[in-house]
Amino acid sequence: AAALAELQAEANCSVCLDYLRDPVTIECGHNFCRSCIEQSWEDQQDRFPCPVCCHPSQKWHLRRNTQLGNIGEVAKLLHITRSKKKKEEETRLCEKHNQVLTHFCEEDLEVLCLLCTQVPGHQDHHVRSLEEAASHHRKRLMSYMEPLKKQVADIQKLVTTQEREPLELKEKMEKQRQKLLSEFEHLNEFLDREQEATFSRLANEEKHIQQKLHANITAFSEYISTLNNLLKEVAGKSVMSEVKLLTDIESICDRCESLKTPLSIPSSLPLQYSALQKIIQKFKEDVTLDTE
Structure with missing residues (x-):
């Protein structure tokens, strides 16, 4: 189980957190879905940071990783097979009545057997079938994924913006330095003219x-x-x-x-x-x- 979990983690995209689709490798060695990394870099012009380690790539260079894509498909298949097996293994019995667990209490968030639903403690509660409750809470969990992905993307954009600021600051400082240099050159020219005019007046006097x-x-x-x-x-x-x-x-x-x-x-x-x-x-x- 631990090895399968590690394999699944390696076969996941760090941007969409799902199995890699059409995986590509960037300069630092990290892998992403082609669509995910292209979307992450669509606002960049000259520096393309890695969403994981922030290492900048010098150019838009994506290498297709077919072998990793195949590994991802195998991990996905293993995950499905193990999920079915785990589901079969998880057909547990109620500790009180030694009956198959078939219902779920929404108030107590507890898995019940049919006899448990008839005791006074759960008679007035919202109880539904295990499949219906699992489907409801699975959808609930899935609803968290998009906001979490959006937060990841927003933070990544913020990091990218922060990385651009030192370069922009350097450009602004260079413009300011050139402006000051020009002003001092004009001032020196003015001083040279004043010196020449003053010496000329002294000579005439x-x-x-x-x-x-x-x-x-x-x-x-x-x-x-x-x-x-x-x-x-x-x-x-x-x-x-x-x-x-x-x-x-x-x-x-x-x-x-x-x-x-x-x-x-x-x-x-x-x-x-x-x-x-x-x-x-x-x-x-x-x-x-x-x-x-």
């Missing part, structure tokens, strides 16, 4: 200040030359005779008194630039908060 300094030096050089000529003239005038000294004295005195020193142009340093402050200024907004 340096050139402008250099021109001012050269002009300032030229003006002082010309003023020194004027001073030297006037000094020479004054020195020569001061040693002349009275008549020559006083002749045209007003002109030379006016020139000495009207001398104006050229203005000194300050050699100021260029304006200091802060690239960070300039960037921050572009994104700065004045916000007035509600006091409440």
Whole structure:
């Protein structure tokens, strides 16, 4: 009996829990009904997990297993034969009356013989024949199979969905990384342009200040030359005779008194630039908060 039960278990499909029909083998070595595994994989595109061990198959590759199908038919036949034999063996007798058990009490869920149905304990109970009761409860048990199969299928779909989530998460993270990479590339391009523009302004200011300094030096050089000529003239005038000294004295005195020193142009340093402050200024907004 144990060996037959083990054989039946091996000949069953893990999806429909029934004997294998047109069995096929997938990459991991597990076997299923062709229709069951095709239905299990119908929503998959690139990964096909095993319903038993969740091992992913790389492609839709089903190998027909004719020998296993034949073994399943043998197990099914053995099961039917043993069921008939077991039914014959289970024709037990009532322990109280030593009569064949022929009825079933639905209230007490107890197998009875004809005499048991006539005792006071079962007279008012719902009692029916053994065959009728077995048929009723067999249908009741069969009604559980579809919901259980549906739960298995639903959980399997949930497992398949969960297996896809890491791949989808990786794809989302890669898209986000590419987006951030693009944003930083644009930011670097902006910084390069700002650096070039800032250095260009610094160069122009340096050139402008250099021109001012050269002009300032030229003006002082010309003023020194004027001073030297006037000094020479004054020195020569001061040693002349009275008549020559006083002749045209007003002109030379006016020139000495009207001398104006050229203005000194300050050699100021260029304006200091802060690239960070300039960037921050572009994104700065004045916000007035509600006091409440």
